[in-house]
Amino acid sequence: MAGKSLFQQVNDYAHRANPYPLYAEMRKTPVLGDEDGNYAVSSYRLITELLHDPRLSSDIRARPPDDPKQQAVAQSSISPAFIRTDPPEHDRLRRMLTRQFGPPHTVGMIDNMRGDLEKYVNGLLDRMQDRKQIDIVDDYAYPFPVDVICKLLGIPPEDEKRFHGWAEDIAFSLDPAIGEEGRKLIAKGLVARNELGQYMRALIDVHRKQPGNDMLSRLITDSSADGRLTEEELVSSSVTLLIAGHETTVNLITNGTLTLLRNPDVFERLRHEPDLIIPLVEETLRFEPPVQFNSQRTALADITIDGVTIPKGAPVYLMIAAGNRDPVRFNEPDRFIPDREDNQHLGFGSGIHYCFGAPLARVEVQIALNALARRLINPRLVVDPPPYRQSAVLRGPRHLLVDVDGIKP
Amino acid sequence: MRVLVDLNRCQGYAQCCFLAPESFKLVGEEALMYDSGPDDALKEKIERAAASCPVQAIMVEYMNGHADEMVKSGTSEAEARHGA
Numbered sequence: 001m002a003g004k005s006l007f008q009q010v011n012d013y014a015h016r017a018n019p020y021p022l023y024a025e026m027r028k029t030p031v032l033g034d035e036d037g038n039y040a041v042s043s044y045r046l047i048t049e050l051l052h053d054p055r056l057s058s059d060i061r062a063r064p065p066d067d068p069k070q071q072a073v074a075q076s077s078i079s080p081a082f083i084r085t086d087p088p089e090h091d092r093l094r095r096m097l098t099r100q101f102g103p104p105h106t107v108g109m110i111d112n113m114r115g116d117l118e119k120y121v122n123g124l125l126d127r128m129q130d131r132k133q134i135d136i137v138d139d140y141a142y143p144f145p146v147d148v149i150c151k152l153l154g155i156p157p158e159d160e161k162r163f164h165g166w167a168e169d170i171a172f173s174l175d176p177a178i179g180e181e182g183r184k185l186i187a188k189g190l191v192a193r194n195e196l197g198q199y200m201r202a203l204i205d206v207h208r209k210q211p212g213n214d215m216l217s218r219l220i221t222d223s224s225a226d227g228r229l230t231e232e233e234l235v236s237s238s239v240t241l242l243i244a245g246h247e248t249t250v251n252l253i254t255n256g257t258l259t260l261l262r263n264p265d266v267f268e269r270l271r272h273e274p275d276l277i278i279p280l281v282e283e284t285l286r287f288e289p290p291v292q293f294n295s296q297r298t299a300l301a302d303i304t305i306d307g308v309t310i311p312k313g314a315p316v317y318l319m320i321a322a323g324n325r326d327p328v329r330f331n332e333p334d335r336f337i338p339d340r341e342d343n344q345h346l347g348f349g350s351g352i353h354y355c356f357g358a359p360l361a362r363v364e365v366q367i368a369l370n371a372l373a374r375r376l377i378n379p380r381l382v383v384d385p386p387p388y389r390q391s392a393v394l395r396g397p398r399h400l401l402v403d404v405d406g407i408k409p
Numbered sequence: 410m411r412v413l414v415d416l417n418r419c420q421g422y423a424q425c426c427f428l429a430p431e432s433f434k435l436v437g438e439e440a441l442m443y444d445s446g447p448d449d450a451l452k453e454k455i456e457r458a459a460a461s462c463p464v465q466a467i468m469v470e471y472m473n474g475h476a477d478e479m480v481k482s483g484t485s486e487a488e489a490r491h492g493a
Contacts (some may be wrong), residue, residue: 095438103426103435110427112452275453278460344465354463359427362461 005034007317010293011178011392019251019292019395020334025324032112038176039310041323044329044346046305050318051351056302058353059086062298064313065279068177069296073191079232081240083353084296090352094227097237100218102359106145108301112360113148117364120147121309121371129407133382136400140372141253142246145364149245152360154207154214163199163242170239171247172397174295174393193239201237204231208382214398215241227284241357244260249361251290251389253368256281259336260369266338270373277366277373280338285324285347287336292321292395294349299302320346321395378405411470412455418466425467426456433458445480 004012010019023042028030030043041047050056059080063070073080081091099105121144128134146308150157173189176182198350203367204220209218229237254365261325270276295317303310310316324345325333355361372379382401389398412432414425421439425432431451432444447455459467 103423103430103436107426107434108430111430124491204470275456278456290469344463344464349465354422359424359461361426362457366457377439 005036005038006032007034007038007040007176008036008178010040011176013390013392016388016390016392016395019321019392020325023049023319025224026319026322026405027326031306031310032164033111033308033310034316035116036178037309037318038315040317040319041305042319044323044326046321047318047320047346048307048350050297050303050316051346051349051353053303054087055299055303056316057086057298057300058084058090058294058296059300062263062300062313063315067315068186072173073320074188076190077194078236078239081236083240083356085160087352090228093229093233093237094352094356096224096229096233097219097241097356099222100215101225101356104399110363110369111207113152114363114367117144117148117367118371119249120144121368122293122382123376125371125375125407126409129409131404131407133401133403134374136257136402137250137397138399141250141257141368141400144253144368145246145249148290148360148364149242152215152245153241154212154216155203155242159199163196166196167243168192168200170196170243170389175391176315183407196239196242197235198394199398200235204234204238204364228259245360247394248290248357249364251282251394252284252365254315254400255290255397256284256365256369257372258381258386258397259401260373261379261402262384266336267373267379269338270370274370274374276338278371279340279343281362281365281369282343282345282347283336283338283340286330286340286343286345289321289324289345289347290394291347291349292319292393294318294320294371295393311323320349375408376402376404377408379403410447410449410455410472412443412447412459413468413470415466415468417442418464421445422463424461424463425447428461429454441449444486446450 006022008016010022015022026040026042030046032040036295041050045103060069060073128139146160147157163394169188169192173185175185177186207217208220211221219234297316299310299312299314299316300311348358380403382403386397386400389396419441423435426435432447432455434442436442455469459469
């Protein structure tokens with residue numbers, strides 16, 4: 001058997017700490033097919049083009065019947081969520097969800113959360129004040145967005161113990177199904193999704209009987225020109241919002257902290273210049289994106305792009321993290337430049353599936369990183385590179401140990 | 410301060426409306442209305458909004474008493490590159 005393809009190597013856990021040289025290699029063949037029939041697209045220009053191409057579907061049901069992900073969707077007791085659908089179904093669902101999240105129907109909700117979020121992260125740091133070592137993941141980057149999304153949706157935060165394992169299994173199942181190991185991840189993800197769906201169904205029932213002011217209650221009771229969300233749509237949407245609402249943000253906060261620790265001059269600058277956080281978070285999204293590539297897209301027709309024909313039904317992987325470091329688009333792409341100009345990164349995607357939670361993620365990460373800069377005294381990275389989580393798509397450290405001389409009040 | 414949005418670039422992602430709702434408003438699904446001369450007190454929010462624009466269509470200029478200093482422009486370099 002031939003050696004591993006570049007795409008297989010990207011997915012190989014051995015390369016998790018630093019996949020960037022592989023992405024650079026990949027960009028030499030910006031549309032790269034491999035023997036498994038996977039197509040990886042890695043230049044900024046082509047990724048952007050395909051993110052706006054209606055021939056590229058987000059619906060796994062467009063894949064052939066023997067595709068493991070297609071089989072998992074067919075066996076799932078929950079319908080595909082809005083991020084896994086195409087127009088017009090997608091647009092209708094996204095519109096209905098957006099009504100309870102942002103403009104034009106809900107104005108100012110995210111911006112108004114800032115005060116509470118600042119209080120929450122500072123509370124986390126207050127409770128660590130006598131510590132000399134903290135794990136940024138377990139002590140900070142994980143509990144924060146979990147609490148935020150739970151309160152926003154109306155999920156009891158103490159239920160985290162119940163959904164933690166399911167959320168992780170579902171997140172890991174986003175990776176491409178490569179080999180026996182890949183198929184096992186998909187199977188585990190399917191079980192977890194059905195169980196989390198069941199949990200959510202019960203919760204929706206409670207909120208339906210006694211609606212509160214949370215987003216879940218508002219989604220249940222809302223009706224608009226698009227009608228009402230069905231029970232099935234409520235279950236799949238809330239499962240997705242819960243998972244997307246924290247699995248990705250954890251990685252963005254941790255990747256940002258790691259990058260700051262590796263660039264102590266930038267960390268120091270942020271201490272004196274808190275406004276730097278605004279472009280700095282954008283640069284983190286470019287430099288270490290929490291979603292490294294889109295793994296759920298499928299060609300609806302033969303797509304010829306840059307002389308290569310991607311056949312109908314083929315899985316197409318848009319390598320966001322590779323495009324974000326494309327030297328044709330970004331000057332000095334491998335340098336972390338916190339106030340980079342013209343930073344039109346793909347960290348939140350582009351086009352109709354642009355990250356639904358982007359405004360919330362930006363606010364959370366700006367607040368989380370600024371609080372660390374302001375309060376940690378002499379923070380030092382303990383292990384570099386840190387141990388990584390399994391996922392290639394949702395890539396981020398599993399732990400990030402930091403030694404500190406103290407934590408300022 | 411002065412704000413200018415290139416409405417030919419704007420695609421209605423509405424990120425600015427989330428982050429600086431006082432200055433940027435969505436009318437209907439994707440038409441943007443904005444305040445071109447916002448109060449200086451909104452500086453931070455406007456900067457957050459400008460940085461978050463997925464197509465970098467928002468320009469912010471500061472008048473600091475002496476001359477108009479152009480501080481941020483998201484469009485020029487990108488256009489030069491795409492045009493190249």
